[in-house]
Amino acid sequence: MIASVTGIGWVKRESMGSGRGHQKFQSKDAALPKLTSRMVFGEVSPHFGRLDEYSKLGLAAAAFALKDAMQDKWKNKRPIGIIVSTVHGCLATDIDYFETVMTFGGNLASPNLFACTLPNIFLGEAAIRFGLTGPGFAVNEPKLTGLRGLRMALSSMLIDDCLTMLVGTADPGRPESFQHDTNVTPGALFLFIEKSPADDSLSYGGLDMAPSGDILFDGAPAHSLEDIFKRISKGLTK
Amino acid sequence: MESRGTEIKKIWIVDANAVTALGQNLGDTWEGLVKGATGIREIDRFCPQGYYSRLAACVEGLKPTGDRSLIHSLVEILFKGIGPVPSDAVLVTATTKMGIDNLERLRRKEAxxxxxxxxSCLPEMVSQKLGxxxxxxxxxxxxxSSTIAITQGASLIASGLAEAVIVCCADVVTEFTFSGxxxxxxxxxxxxRPFDRSRSGLTLGDGAAALLMMSEERAVRDARSCIAVVRGWGASNDAFHITSPAxxxxxxxxxxxxxxxRAGLKQEDIFAVSAHGTGTTYNDLMEIKALRRVFGGRDIPVYSVKGSIGHTTGAAGGIEVALAAKALSVRMVPPTTGFKDPEEGAEGLVSAQTAPLAGDLCLTSNSGFGGINAAIVLERGKSI
Incomplete structure (x- = not known):
């Protein structure tokens, strides 16, 4: 086994929260919940309100996963990495930002919106909020499985580059005005994975690599992070 | 927990190319760089009227083909200068904004x-192109982005999860990024003017690079020569501020x-630093402080290529690694174009002249929004 999953966090249409404390809800319009900092951190955070929807979504799921792994409180910065997979990322913000260029002219374009036109920006926000000094980057794949990011994380763990990581997916879905067809379900999901867990009792299961290159969760091939999430969820409801 | 005791594989760079405003291949870019030439000129890709700057380092004559993004044309040029890539190579690309010029065109009701x-279009495009x-x-x-892509490629090879990795990075100057x-x-x-006391900011540039990395065993088996060895890599987050460096x-x-x-080296083993050196007040200040902390009072040669080729954003790290490999192979530290008067702390480190590279090891580093930092240690291979 390369690593253990010791925390999960998610924001979906049907529910959000973490493995050891979540809430289900029935959304009337099947939309994602409108996230506030109070819902995510239990307190008001002006930074959170300034983020775009993609960043709020990803940061919320990452925060829930850290809470689940009992890693949300900290004193000293920690070498925890974070990898997020996304298809659309901040495309909606790209569109909004360029509207300010078209409307107001280049020199009056919005710097605040521009700062949110990179898909890794919320990882920096997560790093600041939770003191995470490991590598943080976004991964873009045509189909949102999250497995490519997970493979990179496991590769780092195999050679002891980074021993603890948040690995997840975050996608707000295709912006309405963007016509290119993509088949992505909006939502976010993060796993907290540790090569050497501080507390084995928190483990939901082990991650490994098969000789074929497949990622295994508890010995069986994982087809996506969503697949791992479902298998963990099944255990939670037993 | 059970440990695998993974044997760390050695990593060779066996092929490299770069396209910048200084040249349509790595050799031309290098020649321009050592002459102190600059590709920075007035923008003609879009109308810069209304902006307080009119400058960028654009690849001359780069035009979109049909309804494709400019990146498509840039990558076409890039792969004219790269040799065979094995079909089993793992592909890692890097871009910050890919074909954002096409978003501009769509919003302007153009095809x-x-x-x-x-x-994700970049890996799709490159994968098809290379088969x-x-x-x-x-x-x-x-x-x-591309520095991290190289660290991830290196990690995949070192851990034995891949034998060959092709890293391809590209970004272009668009009104979107320029205005932002x-x-x-x-x-x-x-x-x-990187590291200069009177610097007043960065200049954006077009750029692309491709680096083929292999495990030493695979490279020997495929009879590939070694341009440079990737000895070590690291990545961190400042956890300090979203857009400002710590x-x-x-x-x-x-x-x-x-x-x-990772390389098993000490600071005194390094003989040159290819710095991020954007020319912004805070980046350059932060870098000099960091380099002084690492290298102490040692006056190690530090250079930035961004006064020549501009800041190529997501492609910067890949281009700079390719150029650093070239610098090691010819044992020459390139000049920092635009540099005249050192900022505080940069005295004795940065120069507008070329200098001999007195050893076989150098360091390259990049930093970016979101607090990310990445560094790579390269060792001299055989000449390109």
Whole structure:
């Protein structure tokens, strides 16, 4: 086994929260919940309100996963990495930002919106909020499985580059005005994975690599992070 | 927990190319760089009227083909200068904004392929172009995107999960990015002057690079020559601010420390530094502080290529690694174009002249929005 999953966090249409404390809800319009900092951190955070929807979504799921792994409180910065997979990322913000260029002219374009036109920006926000000094980057794949990011994380763990990581997916879905067809379900999901867990009792299961290159969760091939999430969820409801 | 005791594989760079405003291949870019030439000139790709700067380092004559993004044309040029890539190579690409020019065209009601806007389009395009089995993954980590892509490629090879990795990075100057950096007030009205006391910001540039990396065993088996060895790498987050670097340079110091530790080296083993050197007040200040912390009072040669080729954002790290490999092979430290008067702390480190590279090891580093830092230690291979 390369690593253990010791925390999960998610924001979906049907529910959000973490493995050891979540809430289900029935959304009337099947939309994602409108996230506030109070819902995510239990307190008001002006930074959170300034983020775009993609960043709020990803940061919320990452925060829930850290809470689940009992890693949300900290004193000293920690070498925890974070990898997020996304298809659309901040495309909606790209569109909004360029509207300010078209409307107001280049020199009056919005710097605040521009700062949110990179898909890794919320990882920096997560790093600041939770003191995470490991590598943080976004991964873009045509189909949102999250497995490519997970493979990179496991590769780092195999050679002891980074021993603890948040690995997840975050996608707000295709912006309405963007016509290119993509088949992505909006939502976010993060796993907290540790090569050497501080507390084995928190483990939901082990991650490994098969000789074929497949990622295994508890010995069986994982087809996506969503697949791992479902298998963990099944255990939670037993 | 059970440990695998993974044997760390050695990593060779066996092929490299770069396209910049200085040249349509690595050799031409290098020649221009050592002459102190600059590709920075007035923008003609879009109308810069209304902006306080009119300068960028664009690849001359780069035009979109049909409804495809400019990146498509740039990558076409890039792969004219790269040799065979094995079909089993894992593909890792890096771009910050991919075909964002196509978003501009769509918003202006012009014909453009929407799919080019998605960052995952770059690996898809490169995979098809090279006939790879892997459909590829794009890494996006602001201005350290391609440096991180190289660290991830190196990690895949070192851990034995891949024998060959092709890293391809590209970004182009668009009104989208130009206006954004202008809105943040980090673009200079004059050509960028990295590490200079009178620097006033960065100059954006077009750029692309491709680096084929292999495990030593695979490279020997495939009879590939070694351009450079990737000895070490590191990556960190400042956990300090979204758009400003940690002013004491602690994140960069950490990334460099990891890279040296991975390589099993000490700071005195390094003989030159290819710095990020954007020409912005805060980046250059942070870097000099970090380098002084790592290298102490030693006056190690430090250079930035951004006064010549501009800041190529997501492609910067890949281009700079390719150029650093060239610098090692010819044992020459290139000049920092635009540099005249050293900023505080940079005295004795940065020069506008070429200098001999007195050893076989150098360091490259990049930092970006979101607090990311990445560093790579390269060792001299055979000549390109």
């Amino acid at each position: 453009a392929r929407g799919g080019d806007v998605l960052l 790879l089995k892997d459909t590829g993954t794009n890494v996006s980590a602001s201005c350290a 950096f202008c809105a943040l007030k980090v673009v200079s009205a004059f050509p960028a 002013q004491n340079g602690e994140g960069l110091v950490m990334a460099i420390g990891q890279a040296l530790a």
